[in-house]
Amino acid sequence: MLHDLLVEIGTEELPPKALKKLSDAFTAGIVAGLTETGLAAAEVHAYAAPRRLAVWLKSVPVQQADQIIERKGPALAAAFDKEGNPSKAAEGFARSCGVAFADLQQIDTDKGGWLIFRQQKVGQQTTALFPAIVEKSLAALPIPKRMRWGSGTAEFVRPIHWIVMLADDAVIDAEILSIKTGRETRGHRFHAPDAVAITTPADYAVQLGDAYVVARFEARRDMIRAKVEALATELGGTAIMPDELLDEVTGLVEWPVPVAGRFEERFLDVPQEALISTMQDNQKYFALVDAxxxxxxxxxxxANIESRDVTQISTGNERVIRPRFSDAEFFWTQDKKQTLESRREQLKKMVFQQKLGTLYEKSERVALLAADIAKGMGNDEALAIRAAQLGKCDLVTSMVFEFTELQGTMGRYYANHDGEATEVASAMEEQYMPRFAGDELPSTATGRILALAERLDTLTGIFGIGQKPTGAKDPFGLRRAALGVLRILIELQLPLDLAELLDKAADGLTPQLGSKPDTQEALDYILERLRAYYQEQGIGAELVEAVASLKPTQPLDFDRRVKAVAAFRQLTASGSLAAANKRIGNILKKVEGSLPESINPALLQLEAEQALASAVQYQENKVVPLFAAGQYEAALLSLAELREPVDKFFDDVMVMADDEDLKNNRLALLNRLRGLFLRVADLSVL
Incomplete structure (x- = not known):
């Protein structure tokens, strides 16, 4: 038999940013609990609204299946004493099972006889197990800080007022977090404040819908998106709806009603990013843009209510946003009275890190490093230096002080206002790109250079003073900085050597630290991030390891090698050649001293070794120019032709021959062969 289960936790308004995460965790906990007890549901429906977390579990077994409990005891040889009476070990085993020795059974195995305890355990009713499963799921929710309410000891993210728990149309009687379960929920706080008696789990969403509550998070989210888009179209624009804001608004309302508002056009003279930021972050509004x-x-x-006078809601929101926009307008006007250049002195009072100095000192280091990078790339050094020197000046403006997320963006606006070169102004913003995974990369040469120089100085400096990230602690965002460096170098096709870049960064830090910091740890840390970078692309860790084992330090070159190995892996010859590389590696490891490299044609006695030597020579002539040009994929595809002569060689030739000269000649041949593949990766890892 099967039945449906429903649980709803009714609370004060839950944190809107965390609502979806809490719902997912609550649902996952219940599903896991039922699965562990052998009571998996056929379907699971999660609900999450500002005042409730709920789960409907469809077609759950009414009762656990009966189980045979079996415990193995001591061997028969140790179960009886010389007189044939039960030994202490046997009696102790019986006591631990809660039975008399006579109730134990014996079994014969290929390893001898053993005492065994068997018992049939009758499956428990699902309704008896469900409350504990719910309680366990609630206790495991990702809640940083729990709160108490009233005079009780129960703790949760918000005070709990009711709990619905049903099995089909019957209440599951229980007490969870000091609240007795029932069937009564609550509708919308204003439109339907009276209790709503849920008849069955299948009726839950429908009954709440009648009470002005859209219980399912995704349905409410889709409703908000559609209604906002429709209203935006009526107004002749498009709504900006980032996922984070849409989720947060979904977590704020039970019955979404979009309402339009206006503000004075004079505020449009303020950089639109500032206005959008305050609308989204402070007011949870959706901004509109034209075509x-x-x-x-x-x-x-x-809004969370259907008002008889929508104008009142609109006017109220317009009244709230006006002073915030006035502040932004004031900051913009005042900040423009002072150039970015004139603000450089203020950076001397802002400490980047105690041992690494002020932001002014950091900007000077970054300027030197940026000039080096620009020179190496054939770009304008003067632009790179200027961008680095001004890069942090917007941090001391009133606008960025108020809206910290606009750092860089406001730098671009102020640089343009000051008449700085267009590329310098763009670099003000692009130095922070990419800000997060999947974010766009700098589009200008100076922006790329500054983005690299900033991150490399930070990585080298923080590792240089021994403050590398530990566990979840990464106060300087080094993981993000390292991935940013890799993405810029790889995806923008910049053939720069990471070890050399870090060495130049270390040169700039030497006067500050008193000695040149070692960069090896920082280098290893950045390259280690490649594993996560390629994992997101679906490239296996063993392919990355095959390349990483050769320790290439140019990320773009590393990327070409990885892509080449990935293509090689798809060939039918790859498995055989990878195994051969591993076999060759094991053979060469056993050689004492230096490996022989010179092949004597006169000592190639067998047809198989002659054929392999000829094939290796042919491939050397063909692929060495490809390696030099970084065409690793073409080179590996060519080397795949070695499969047959390699297989034939190992079938017919004894490498470790008794004749020393013959043996060394064959080792030299294998060494040359393996050396060709090692120009790309260590295929033995595959």
Whole structure:
């Protein structure tokens, strides 16, 4: 028999940013608990609204299946004494099982006889197990800080007011977090404040819908998106709806009602990023842009109520946003009175890190490093230096002090206002790219150079003073910085050597630290991030390890090698050649002293070794130019032709011959062969 289960935890308003995460964790915990007890549901439906977390579990077995409990005891040889009476070990085993010795059984195995205890355990009713499963799931929720309420000792993220727990149409009687279960939930706080008696789990969402609550998170999210898009179209624009904001708004309302508002057009003179930021972060509004991407003097907010006078809601929200926009307007006006250049002195009072000095000192180091990188890339050194020197000056402006997320963006605006070169202004913003996984990369040469120089100085400096990230602690964002460096070098096709870049960064830090910091740890740390980088692309760890074992330090070159090995892996010859490489590696490891390299044609006695030597010579002539050009994939595809002569060689030739000269000649041949593959990767890892 099967039945449906429903649990709803009714609370005060839950944290909107955490609502989806709490719902997912609550649902996963219950599903795991039922699965562990052999009571998996056929379907699972999760619900999450500001005042509730709920789960409907469809077609759950009414009862656990009966189980045979079996415990193995001591061997028969140790179970009886010389007189044939039960030994202490046997009696102790019986006591631990809660039975008399006579209730134990004996079994014969290929390793002898043993005492065994068998017992049939009748499966428990699902309704008896369900409350404990729910309680365990609640206790495991990712809640940083729990709160108490009233005079009780129960703790949760918000005070709990009711708990619904049903099995089909019957209440599962229990007490969870000091609240007795029942069937009564609550509708919308204003539209339907009276209790709502849930008849069955299948009726839950429908009954709440009648009470002005859209219980399912995804349905409410889709509803908000559709309604906001429709209203934006009516206003002649497009709503900016980042996923984070959409999720947060979904977590704020039970019955979403989009409402349009306006603001004075004079505020459009302020950089639109500042206006959008305050609308999204402070007010949870959706900003609107026109077809050209320019901000419109409109916004859309999502109310949690159907008002008889929508104008009141609109006017109220307009009244709230006006002083915030006035502040942004004031900051913009005041900041423009002072150039970025004139703010450099203020950076001398801002400490980047105690041992690494101020932001001013960091900007000077970054300028030197940026000039080196620009020179190596054939770009304008003067632009790179200027961008580095001004790069952090917007941090001391009023606008960035108020809206920290606009660092770089405001730098671009102020640099343009000051008449700086267009590429310098763009670099102000692009130095922070990529900000997160999947973010866009700098589009200008100076922006790329500054983004690299900033991150490399930070990585070298922090590792140089021994403050590398530990566990989850990464206060300087070194993981993100390392991935940013790799993405810029690889995806923008910059053939720069990471070891050399870090060495130049270390030169700049030497006066500050009193000695040149070692860069090996920083280098290893950055290259280690390649594993995660390629994992996101679906490239296996063994392919990355095959390349990493050769320790190439140019990320773009590393990438070409990995892609070449990935293509080689698809060939039918790859398995055989990888195994041969491993076999060759094992043979060469046993050689004492230096490996022989010179092949004497006169000592190639067997047809198989002659054929392999000829094939190796042919491939050397063909692939060495390909290696030099970085065409690793073409080289490996050519080397795949060695499969047959390699297989024939190992079938017919004894490498470790008694004749020393013959043996060394064959070792030299294998050494030359393996050396060809090692120009790309260590295929033996595969």
């Amino acid at each position: 050209a991407g320019k901000l419109m003097p409109n916004f859309i907010t999502v």
